[in-house]
Amino acid sequence: MGKTTTSAALAMGLAQRGHRTAVIDFDVGLRNLDLIMGCERRVVYDFVNVINGEANINQALIRDKRCDALYVLPASQTRDKEALTKDGVGRVLEELGKTFDYIVCDSPAGIEHGAHMAMYYADDAVVVTNPEVSSVRDSDRMLGILSSKSRRAERNEAPIREYLLLTRYAPERVAKGEMLSVNDVREILSLDLLGVIPESKAVLNASNSGVPVILDTESDAGQAYHDAVGRYLGEDLPHRFLEIKKKGFFSRLMGG
C-alpha cells in the first residue's frame, strides 16, 4: 500500500525543510519503519518501552544520520498492538509535542486497535490509497472512522484535516482501464489530492537500501513526494507524472 514508505518520505521531507520532526512506528509486531529509515541496527528502546515507563523518550528516539531535524521512534517487534494504550500514546505524543514541530504517526494496516491509536490524537491525516477499487473503498471507510472516532470528534472540536495521497499510480495501466484514474479516485472520495506517487522501481530500491525515497531526487517518486510535502505546507504545485511518459530514443537505449 505504501503507508510506511509515505511516512518515511513525508517525515524526511518536513525535516529537510528545517522542521523538527519525529516519526513514530505504530505497527507494533510488524515493525518496518526502522528498516525503511535505515536505522534498524541502532534500535535500543522502542515505543512500547516508553509507554511502559521502561525508558524515557530521549533514550528511545533515534536521530537520523542524514538529517539533524529528524528522529525515529521505532515500534516493538516482540509485543502485540494491545501494548499501545490510549493514555500511554497520549502521554508520549504530548511529550514529543513540546519539542517537535511535526509528529508523523505511521499507522498499521486495517481499522483495528493499532490504526485507531495512530489516528486518535491526530490533527491532520494523510490517507494513502492505491488506484484500485478495493483500496479506495477501504480508504473511504478509514476516512469515515477518522471523522467519527478521533479525539477531535469525541470532543466536538474541528474535524481532522484529511489529505489523500495516491501511490503506485501507473498512467499506462490507467489508459488500458486496469486502474482507476486520478479523477475517479478524487470523485469517489470527494477529497483533493496531496500527491500522486507514480509506480516506480525507485520506491523498492529505496526501501531495500534503507533510504527514504524522497532523498532520491532523480526519481519521479522522490520528486512526487517532494511536491506532496510542499503542498502539505501550503505551496500550490501542479501534479506531475499523471501522463504516460514518452520514451525518447536515448532513454530507450539506456533502458528507461
Add this chain to the structure above:
Amino acid sequence: MTSHPTAGADSPKPAFELKAATFTLPVIRLLGIDMDAVADQLGVKVDQAPDFFRNTPVVIDLSGLPPGAGQIEFPLLVGLMRGFGMIPVGIRGGTEEQHAAAEAMELAILGDAFVRRTPPREAASQPDPRPAPRPAASPASAVAEEGVHASQRLVTRPVRSGQRVYAPGGDLSVVAPVSHGAELMADGNIHVYGPLRGRAMAGMKGDISARIFCQDLQAELLSVAGHYRISENIPDEVKGVPVQIFLDGDVLRVEKL
C-alpha cells in the same frame, strides 16, 4: 422595430387568481394515543354514516391529548383514516415534536388562528383552562426547538463507507456524496444532493408515502417502508440522473425528475 406592446394586447390571460376561502372541516380530536382504540371508535362512526366520511378532508386535533402523552403514530393514524376513506390534511395543536412527525407524513400544521380554541370537554370544569395547543411556552421552548432539529437531520460532510446516519421521526438531507457501503435511514423522506452510492432506506417505521430524492443515483439498495430494490434491479436509464423513488402500491418506482 415594433412599438411597445399595449398592456392588454400581448399579455396572456391570467391562469389563476389567488384568493382566500374558509372551509369547515371535520376535526378528529384525539384524547389518547392508543391507535387501536381510535380504530375501533372510528369504525363505529364510519359504519353509522359511511357517505359522510368518503373523500372528506379531515383535521386531526391534538390539543385534547393529556400533556406528555408521547409520540403519536402518525403513519398508523393516517393509514387508518385513509382506510376509512378520509383524507387527513393537517393537524392542529400538539407539541413541536408532534408537528415534526406530522410534517414527515406530509400533514399541514394548521395555525391556532385558523380555528377557534375550545377547552377539552373533560377539562371544561377546570377553573382556568390553559391555552391548549402550545403547552408551556417559555420554559419548554429550548427543548421544543431541539425537538425540531432532532426530527430532521442535515448532513454536510461526506457519508463514508461503513457509516450509518438515521433521522428518527423525520427527513434526512445529505448535501455531500454518500459512499458505497454507507447507510442512510429516515422515518420520513431522504434527500441526497450529491452522488448516492450507498444504501438509502426511507419510511423506516412503515410510512409508505415516504420518498427518496437524489441528484445522482448509483445506489446499492433503495427501500421505502421495507419494499426494496437492489442495484441489479435498478434500470440503467435512471442511474446517474436525478430521480425520485416512491411506493406505488406494492411496487417501488424509480422515476426521473
